[in-house]
Amino acid sequence: MAQKKKSSGSKSKTTKRKTNAKTKPRGKATRGGTSKRTSSRRKSTSRKTNRSKKPRQIRLEMTQKMLILxxxxxxxxAILVLSLLSPNQGQLTSGLSxxxxxxxxxxxxxxxxxxxGIGLYLVLWGMDQSPKLPAYRVTGLALLFISFEALASFALVMMDNGLxxxxxxxxxxxxxxxLGGSIDYVLTESVGNWGAVFTLLLAATVGAILVSGVTRGDIGNFLKYGLRQPETDADAPDNGRTTPTRHPSVEELLQPPLPLDEPDTAAAAKPPPKPKTEPKRKGRGRKKEKPATDPAPTVPTPVFLGSKTSKAGNWKLPIMADMLELGTDNDPxxxxxxxxxxxxxHTLESFGAPATVIEINQGPTITQFGVEPSFLEMRSGxxxxxxxxxxAGLADDLALALHARSIRIQAxxxxxxxxxxxxxxxxxxLVSLRDVMETKPxxxxxxxxxxxxxxxxxxxxxxxDLAAMPHLLIAGATGSGKSVMVxxxxxxxxxxxxPDQLKLVMVDPKRVELxxxxxxxxxxxxxxxxxDRVIGVLQWAMREMDSRYKMFADASARNISDFNKKARRNKSLEPLPYIVIIIDELADLMMLAPEETERGVTRLAQLARATGIHMxxxxxxxxxxxxxxxxxANFxxxxxxxxxxxxxxxVILDTTGAERLLGQGDMLYQSPDAAAPVRSQGCFVSDGELHKIIEYWRSARRFNLIPAEESVIPKAEIKPPTTESPTQPVAAPVVNIAPSPAPEEQEAPTVAVTAVTPPPRPKPKPPAKKSAKKKEPPKQQPLWEALQEMEQSPPQYDDELMPEAIALVRQLNKASTSLLQRRFRxxxxxxxxxxxxxxEMGIIGPPTGTSKAREVYPAPEETAENPPKAKSEE
Incomplete structure (x- = not known):
């Protein structure tokens, strides 16, 4: 029996192994595909999950909710009106009435x-032409209705024998x-009969004031004039206005724009203004117009009256309102x-990035919509x-949806x-320069x-402030507004x-703009x-910068503003003018002499700020x-x-964005203290406005050319008239630049006086003991004369080995770089x-292009009879 049990146990083990063996091939066979059990289970689980999902709730927008309500x-x-007016009333309408x-x-x-009225207001709430009803008017209407109800009940009760x-x-x-009875009951129990009447009359008066919007000034005018309108009503809007509102908010977009200025500025904003018909301004007279008798059919002769006057001369600033015109507003x-x-x-939500517009900024060229990102609901909840x-990646999709030419997203x-x-x-x-200059900022x-x-x-x-920048770099494609900004x-x-406060140095290779x-x-x-003369301008500016630093050191001044303050207190010093170098096209200079241009511009940008030189x-x-x-890096x-x-x-801003600008003055301004560039619309100055300013200063220059005995400029600065063009400007060119005459429409006087030269810049006076041997204080000379004297005088070099090198070259009658390297180590x-x-000094000739040494020119004292003796190098 035991053997049978063992055999049966062994058989059971073998059957288990067989069943395992049978099931394994099935498992292998089902690796490549999906078994029925697993598929059925997955299907069942998917069905359960689909059934377990809650139905999606219908979400209505606020406009839809208001419309339904x-x-x-x-x-x-409509039911209330029918219940009140219909003669055949049912049980519902009769009970309701x-x-x-x-x-x-x-x-x-x-x-x-x-x-x-409430229903119609809610229906029109989501539409464009929805009426605007302020809250205080609603409050006034409620007070009028309640006071009417209470007074009606009180009057009826008083007539009924006072019960x-x-x-x-x-x-x-x-x-x-x-409603009226309950209000009357409360008031009569609390303040009595007459107190209730006065309270209700007060509530009705307040309600009427709130509804009508009557002010204290209107009540005073009514008591003063009665039903007649005062004569100054037409001037009331202008008297209450302080500053013109350039761009209204979104809530005020449908309102008509207010007048920008008084009648004189409104007349100046017209395209062809007539100077004689303009109303008088405070401080302006007619007597100063007589000296300006030059025939100028196109531009009126300016009146030399302004807010500031220079101490060194008769320079007076022009009146901005006479030179510039106001801009125009858009009608959003x-x-x-x-x-x-x-x-x-809708577009952001359709692309899976829901957001809400929370702020709108209306500008002269673009409208900025402030979008706050919303939340997304995940499957996990x-x-x-x-x-x-x-x-930020949906800029093109938004441009397509809005039918816009270009859209920029700042994220x-x-x-x-x-x-x-x-x-x-x-x-x-149109943003004019006058619009910006008249603002508080x-x-x-x-x-x-x-x-x-x-x-x-x-x-x-x-x-x-250009002095705080201290230099400005402007770049843009052709026609984008770059020259207009300059x-x-x-x-x-x-x-x-x-001219005593500012000097300009202009470079215009295109010969058009400046x-x-x-x-x-x-x-x-x-x-x-x-x-080929621009490098000389940069070299002169660097020498002027070094000269000013020496003057600052002698006067113990840190910068030009500190020096000018000391010059006002010390008569031996005179204030220095600011110098602004304007280069209209940098690319042409970099093509001609890239190393010299980059070196000069970089050195000036690094060091010239304290001396008052800006670019x-x-x-x-x-x-x-x-x-x-x-x-x-220096701009x-x-x-x-x-x-x-x-x-x-x-290249310009170290970031993208300028490629999406619209042109015509649309720009990105990167200030030195800002983290990101700011988009703005540049100021526009028309050719007519520029012509007025230029003609004003040309006429002022001719006006200040007075005889020598009455001139405030030293006699050494007065030059005799030249035989060249009589309209030649007083200032001078740089480095081998021939004098260029001014435009033909100028008329120069018979006496040529250098009235535009900067004031002299003397150093502090030495002690009185050395008065016999004291040197003349250095004077600030005009750019023409300074460079001409520099060309006539032999150049000076700071290298201490220069005299020995010249002597060696003349002694050996040959010159080369390797020769100087070997001899002087x-x-x-x-x-x-x-x-x-x-x-440059004219001692040796140009390079020969071969390995031969350069030619050495004979010295001035050497002649053909006494040639220099050449000695061997060894």
């Missing part, structure tokens, strides 16, 4: 009108119903902005916020809690070099500074138009070989107009510099 209230109003009359009494007739049975009157559906539509808001929110990068806006979507505005506003900058740049996306003015900066400087400024007294030299450089080719790393203030690609935008750079210096 408004339609329901209008329907209820009886309830209405008992609750409100005689006011039950007014209740359907109130409910109908004061308010509830019997309400039960009969007369007076003010239960509230319906269009609401439509754009809906399109933006968690809520995650939409990434900013996802919204996020610095200092704000939203993403800025900048959409072009259909009606473009511009007036707050107390600096002679303050400039107006434009308006940002919110319509706020952008002003800056002219705007020049016009802003000319309107605020006299040549019209020839002849104004602010120029230190005529506008430089030839490329404004513009280029239309913002590439890495033009705007190099050294130049860009923290930059303006980028529309460019062709994002690469050019990175110096490096190649120093030896090559000495060879170049000797070539």
């Amino acid at each position: 408004g339609i329901g209230i209008v329907f209820l109003t 009886r309830l209405l009359m008992q609750l409100f009494g005689w006011g039950g007739v007014i209740v359907p009108l109130i409910t109908g 004061f049975d308010f509830w019997a009157v309400a039960e009969a559906g007369k007076g003010g119903g239960y 539509s509230g319906a269009l902005i609401r439509e754009q808001v809906e399109i933006i929110e 968690k809520r995650t916020k939409v990434k900013v990068s996802k919204i 996020p806006v610095p200092g704000k809690g939203y993403v800025g979507i900048e959409v072009p505005t259909p009606g473009k506003a 511009f007036q707050k900058i107390k600096s002679p070099l303050r400039i107006g740049l434009g308006q940002d996306v919110g319509g706020q003015p952008i002003a800056a 002219n705007s900066i020049i016009a802003c400087l000319l309107l605020q500074n006299t 040549t019209g400024y020839n002849g104004i007294p602010h120029l230190a030299a005529p506008v430089v138009v030839e490329m 404004v450089i513009a280029t239309q080719r913002p590439s890495v070989d033009v705007v190099t790393g050294l130049i860009k 923290p203030a930059r303006i980028a107009f529309a460019v062709a690609s994002g690469t050019d935008s990175r 110096i490096g190649y750079t120093r030896a090559a510099r000495m060879i170049d210096a000797m070539e």
Whole structure:
């Protein structure tokens, strides 16, 4: 038996093994496919999960909810009107009318009108032409209705033998119903009969004031004039206005624009203003117009009256209102902005990035929509916020949905809690220079070099101080507004500074933009138009910078402002003018002499700030070989107009965005203290406005050319008239630049006086003991004469080995860099510099192009009979 049990146990083991063996091949066979059990289980689980999901709730927008509620209230109003007016009433309508009359009494007739108005307001709430009803008017209407109800019940009770049975009157559906009766009951029990009457009359008066909007001034005018209108009503809007509102908010978009100024400025804003018909201004007279008798048919002769007068001469600043005109406003539509808001929110939600517009900034060129990212609901039930990068990547999709030419997304806006979507505005506003210069942000900058740049996306003015920048780089494609910005900066400087306070050095290789400024007294030299003379301008500026630093050291001054303060207290010193170097095209200079240009611009940008020398450089080719790393590192203030690609935008601003600008003054301004560039619309100055400013200063220059005995300038500065063109400007060119005459329309006087030369700059006087041997204090000379004297005098070099090197070259009758290296044991750079210096001095000839040494010219004392003796090198 035991054996049988063992055998049976062994059989059971074998059967288990067989079953396992049988099941294994099935498992192998089902690896490649899906078994029925697993598929059925998966299907069953998927069905369970689908069944377990809750049905999706229907979400209505606020406009849809208001529309449904408004339609329901209008329907209820119709039932109330039928219940009151219909002769054949049913049980529902008769009961409703009886309830209405008992609750409100005689006011039950007014209740359907109130409910109908509320219903219509809710229906029109989501539409563009929805009426605006302030809360205080609603409060006034409620006070009028309640006071009417209470007074009606009180009057009816008083006529009924004074029993004061308010509830019997309400039960009969007369007076003010239960509403008026309850109010009367409370008031009579608390303040008595007459107190209740006065309280109700006061409530009615307050309600009437709130509804009508009557002010204390209106009541005073009514008591004073009665029903007659005062004569000064037409001037009331102008008297209460302080500053013109350039760009209204979204709530005020449908309102008509207010007048921008008084009648004189309104007349100046017209295209062809007539100077003789303008109203008089305070401080302006007619007597000063007589000396200006020059025939000028196109431009009126300016009157030399201004707010400031120079102490060194008779320079007077022009009146800004006479030179510049006001800009124009765009006419934004509230319906269009609401439509754009809906399109933006719908487009972002359709692409899986829901967001809400929380702020709208209306600018002169674009409208910025502040979008706050919303939350996304995940399958697990968690809520995650939409990434900013996802919204930034939908710029092209938003442009397609809004039918916009270009859209720029700033994600996020610095200092704000939203993403800025900048959409072009259909009606473009014109931002004039006068609009910016008359604002408080511009007036707050107390600096002679303050400039107006434009308006940002919110319509706020952008002003800056060129002395604090301290240099400005402007770049953009052709026609983007770069040259207009340069002219705007020049016009802003000319309107605020006299020639004694500011000197301009202009470089215009294109001979188009800046040549019209020839002849104004602010120029230190005529506008430089030839490329081979521009390096001399930079060299002169560097020498002037070094000279000013020496003067600052002698006077113990830190910068030009400190030096000028000491000069006002010390008569031996005279204030120094600021110098602004304006280069209209940097690319041409970099093509001609890249190393010299980069070296000069970089050195001036690094060191010239304290001396009052500043640069404004513009280029239309913002590439890495033009705007190099050294130049860009020393120009923290930059303006980028529309460019062709994002690469050019990175060269200017180190970030993209300029490739999406619209052109025509649309720009990105990177200030030195800002984290990100600010989009704005640049100031516009027309050719007519520039012509007025230039003609004013040319006439002022001719006006200040007085005889020598009455001149405030020293006699040494007065030069006899030249035999060249009589209209030649007084300032001089740089480095071998021949004098260039001013435009032909100028008329120069018979006596040529250098009235535009900067004032002399003497050093502090030495002690009286050395008065016999004291040196003349150095004087600030004009750029022409300084460079001409520099050309006539032999050049001076600081290298101490220079005399020995010249003697060696003349002794050996040959010159080479390797010769100086071997003899003086110096490096190649120093030896090559000495060879170049000797070539400039005219001692040796140019390089021969071979390995031979250069030719040595004979000295002036050497003749053909006594040639120099050449000695061997060894």
